[in-house]
Amino acid sequence: MSESTRARLTGYPNGWFVIGWSDELAVGQILTLHYFGRELVLFRGEDGRANLLDAYCAHLGAHLGAGGKVVGCQIECPFHAWRYAGDGRCVEIPYAKKIPKKALVRAWELREHSGLLFMWYDAQGRAPDYDVPALTEWADENWTRWTMSKLRIRTHPREIVENVVDKAHFPRVHNTHVESFENEFDGPRATQRTRGVAYPVGGGRDQFAIEATYFGPAVQYSWMHGVLEARLLNAHTPVDENNVDLRFGVMLKLIGSAEKTRMFAERYAENLTLGFHQDIAIWENKKYREVPVLCDGDGPIIKLRQWYAQFFTGEPPREVEVDDRA
Ligand code: FES
Ligand SMILES: [Fe+2]
Numbered sequence: 103m104s105e106s107t108r109a110r111l112t113g114y115p116n117g118w119f120v121i122g123w124s125d126e127l128a129v130g131q132i133l134t135l136h137y138f139g140r141e142l143v144l145f146r147g148e149d150g151r152a153n154l155l156d157a158y159c160a161h162l163g164a165h166l167g168a169g170g171k172v173v174g175c176q177i178e179c180p181f182h183a184w185r186y187a188g189d190g191r192c193v194e195i196p197y198a199k200k201i202p203k204k205a206l207v208r209a210w211e212l213r214e215h216s217g218l219l220f221m222w223y224d225a226q227g228r229a230p231d232y233d234v235p236a237l238t239e240w241a242d243e244n245w246t247r248w249t250m251s252k253l254r255i256r257t258h259p260r261e262i263v264e265n266v267v268d269k270a271h272f273p274r275v276h277n278t279h280v281e282s283f284e285n286e287f288d289g290p291r292a293t294q295r296t297r298g299v300a301y302p303v304g305g306g307r308d309q310f311a312i313e314a315t316y317f318g319p320a321v322q323y324s325w326m327h328g329v330l331e332a333r334l335l336n337a338h339t340p341v342d343e344n345n346v347d348l349r350f351g352v353m354l355k356l357i358g359s360a361e362k363t364r365m366f367a368e369r370y371a372e373n374l375t376l377g378f379h380q381d382i383a384i385w386e387n388k389k390y391r392e393v394p395v396l397c398d399g400d401g402p403i404i405k406l407r408q409w410y411a412q413f414f415t416g417e418p419p420r421e422v423e424v425d426d427r428a
Contacts, residue, residue, distance in 0.1 A: 115413035117318035120337035122219040134167030143167040147175030153188030156208040232290040234317040248351040249367040257385040267401035292316040319413040331355035
């Protein structure tokens with residue numbers, strides 16, 4: 103690759119993506135988001151339902167999130183007060199007798215459970231063909247709520263997904279000793295089962311067993327059994343073709359007081375953040391090898407890539423040469 107060119111990654115996977123935490127969006131609130139290279143508005147009507155729309159008004163293109171407001175279960179444009187329902191249809195224009203048929207903005211399918219807001223993305227507009235299950239622990243009083251973090255990373259999500267099978271990086275990158283490691287691919291699910299010993303940054307030794315499952319290309323839950331019983335979320339959503347928002351969360355089973363467990367959860371989340379930073383330092387600087395040179399101790403990286411390719415409508419993502427001077 104010459105110096106005047108750089109690698110650019112193309113394409114988005116189809117599937118469910120986490121775009122926020124339920125607690126971030128109160129009734130009557132609007133959040134402006136940027137995912138899949140688009141401006142979006144997320145709002146919660148007085149019925150408690152969250153809705154996700156393209157941000158630009160069908161009329162003269164004002165941004166609904168820049169001064170717009172929620173009225174009842176609708177969102178009102180800040181420019182001439184056209185009002186849109188959650189399905190994207192304009193339902194009221196204060197100064198018109200008739201609402202034009204084309205007065206609508208694109209509405210995105212949204213689901214909310216387990217304290218998470220999920221958006222369905224499909225490049226060809228097809229309906230969801232799998233579900234992300236709810237985590238029952240979220241509503242269970244024997245568990246903490248989510249301790250949550252978000253990081254924006256300059257990488258393609260396929261790099262993050264490959265962690266599932268990349269057995270050889272655990273001792274090197276995460277200071278984790280792996281005793282057993284297996285993978286299972288089943289339709290939209292990809293699972294990793296690992297047993298081993300972790301050496302947390304703060305010291306100590308944690309014998310653990312983890313089952314981590316991707317439900318589609320971008321939402322992974324982990325069932326972690328160790329010193330503490332934990333449920334983890336790892337969700338990554340493309341901002342554009344070169345950046346992703348990585349969200350992660352921790353729920354812990356209460357041991358002793360809720361206050362004490364909550365402190366543990368925070369420390370746990372900090373350790374998890376450190377773990378992600380160890381990966382990020384690699385992801386942000388690496389090149390994607392279409393044809394890697396693999397050895398017999400590597401995990402099933404090619405199988406994982408074949409599994410991941412099912413979420414792309416056409417060609418799997420590839421590197422294209424982009425001339426920076428263009
Ligand atoms: S631009 Fe939105 S109402 Fe006119
Ligand atoms: Fe990792």
